[in-house]
Amino acid sequence: MTTSITKTTSLRRNRPGTKLEDAYQFEHIPLEQFDSAFALQEYLQSLIRKDKENLDLLVELPPGQDEETWQYEHLRQLCLELNYLVVQLETECNRETCPEMKADEWMYLCAAHQTSMNCCAIDYIVHTLDGATTLLNSHRYFPSRISIPDTSLKHYQPISRRLYRIFAHAWFHHREIFESFENENMLYGRFLKLSDRYGLVAKNLLIIPNNYNNEDTDNNNVNDASLKIQEKT
Ligand SMILES: [Zn+2]
Numbered sequence: 001m002t003t004s005i006t007k008t009t010s011l012r013r014n015r016p017g018t019k020l021e022d023a024y025q026f027e028h029i030p031l032e033q034f035d036s037a038f039a040l041q042e043y044l045q046s047l048i049r050k051d052k053e054n055l056d057l058l059v060e061l062p063p064g065q066d067e068e069t070w071q072y073e074h075l076r077q078l079c080l081e082l083n084y085l086v087v088q089l090e091t092e093c094n095r096e097t098c099p100e101m102k103a104d105e106w107m108y109l110c111a112a113h114q115t116s117m118n119c120c121a122i123d124y125i126v127h128t129l130d131g132a133t134t135l136l137n138s139h140r141y142f143p144s145r146i147s148i149p150d151t152s153l154k155h156y157q158p159i160s161r162r163l164y165r166i167f168a169h170a171w172f173h174h175r176e177i178f179e180s181f182e183n184e185n186m187l188y189g190r191f192l193k194l195s196d197r198y199g200l201v202a203k204n205l206l207i208i209p210n211n212y213n214n215e216d217t218d219n220n221n222v223n224d225a226s227l228k229i230q231e232k233t
């Protein structure tokens with residue numbers, strides 16, 4: 001005898017042969033209807049698919065959730081999506097074009113080693129993203145997706161600060177890639193909104209011109225944001 005599928009999440013799979021443009025086109029459903037250990041992650045991914053430009057809604061704490069877990073899911077998701085930016089950066093960022101990890105007047109040393117090293121930009125970016133992903137997946141620091149140990153919260157800010165530099169390097173040295181990626185994904189916009197909302201990166205460390213995080217630009221569409229970037233440079 002077959003039993004009917006009752007869990008909503010069981011249905012949220014792409015069928016074999018689904019074309020990419022049709023993939024992940026699930027209907028957005030409320031958080032309480034997700035029924036799995038990864039409910040919050042699935043909810044966040046569903047929100048992003050539904051409207052990645054609605055930054056306020058994306059970072060808004062869902063009712064009944066705690067801020068620490070919500071930030072955790074966002075950071076994990078940022079790492080996942082930053083990998084797609086890195087793939088694009090790799091087409092023009094290499095040891096020859098960018099022998100050091102720089103952005104504006106800043107040069108960054110890679111903290112992914114026993115002692116900080118002067119890795120070239122693309123190595124810095126890959127090492128940093130791998131390091132952040134490993135840390136966020138670490139059972140030692142993050143043993144549960146449901147509650148975050150207080151002692152692990154101290155990792156959010158350093159992770160965010162380092163991830164920010166990936167955006168900053170892309171902005172200052174690979175502007176076309178940055179802009180086309182941002183127009184497509186609004187990932188930097190989301191990162192800034194998240195940082196602003198939860199105090200992840202100190203304002204004085206934000207070196208990319210301030211186009212995305214002004215409250216009065218929230219309702220602008222992507223093209224407007226992109227034009228403002230060009231005006232400022
Ligand atoms: Zn580069």
Ligand SMILES: [Zn+2]
Nearest residue numbers: 110112119127
């Ligand atoms: Zn390194």
